[in-house]
Amino acid sequence: MAESRVHNQFKLTSKNYVEADVGEEVTLPCHLSPDTSAVATTIRWFKGTECIYLYKNGQVTERSGYKGRVSLITQELERGNVSLRLRDFRWSDTGFYICQVIHGEQKEEAAVGLRDREGKCSRTPVMFLNT
Template sequence: MSQSPIHQDGNVPSVLQENKKRSVATNKLSLHITQPSDSDNGSYSASDTNNDHFQLVIPQTAQEAQISMGSEITVPCHLSPEVCASAMQIKWFKETDCVCIYKNGHVIEGRSYKDRARLDTPVLERGNVSLHLNKFSVSDVGDYYCQVITRDTTKQITVGVRIKPASQSPTFQDQSVQLMLFETDKVWTEEETDNMDKSALRAEMKVNNEQDTLLNVYIQKSWKKPKRS
């Protein structure tokens, strides 16, 4: 929820009038009050019941990148139309390995991505849920799977990260490479999505190697895959 701006407008005939014109860029609703009084002072909030109606896209401006080895790569993903994602749950995977989870305002890194993965939380308000991964290496090339969950709605997209064919494979730490970043039509198998869910569970529980064996036993005995919408 975000606070709606309050405007004084003596030319509006009604006492309360909701401005139905929505700005897709800001996703804000405005409330107009005429004949304001002291009783109108206070905090106002507006909820948008249609913020489930979005898709995950890759902006055209983010489909190529020149990356130096050891630098930060951005795996792009935006909500379209642009709605606030701050209250949503966001999961990123590299193949079936959990990279990070954004939940309840916090980012949880996957076990293999400690001190490497992050989301730029200030821009979540603008629907930018891109993954930032530092210390880039050739092993980071591959398929990235993003899930955005809000209420009973789950949206997903698979982003391919590839070295452009014309580029040479980097051999030195300071060498750069041209990357292509694009949506793929990869269909993940049920076994792969099960492994994603289990990897995310391990990340959320922050299990160490010693605890992993016990967790595997628990998963094998009681794991039930959550339904996806």
């Protein structure tokens, strides 16, 4: 019994941060290592301390303000990809996100920062005033 429990152990891997321009779609990367199916796991994504996305038993719950803007790449769950896709990136989306995966008694977390590209190649016009 202990042998199968060790076999099922996994870790989460991610990047330190990703960048996006306002209005873009951005993916917050997070993967199970070794590649293990995440279909039967509970996946939570937090921004700060707020749970913004919950996947459990195939059911999804999204926090208001993120409804229709966040999703997992469900066809990739079988390969351990639990990355969060965020559509219509907004200034208010910048910050740190935590991916949490629970399977049985094992719980792993990984953090990824999301920041604006600081206006580089931004579609938003910028006006400077001389004083």
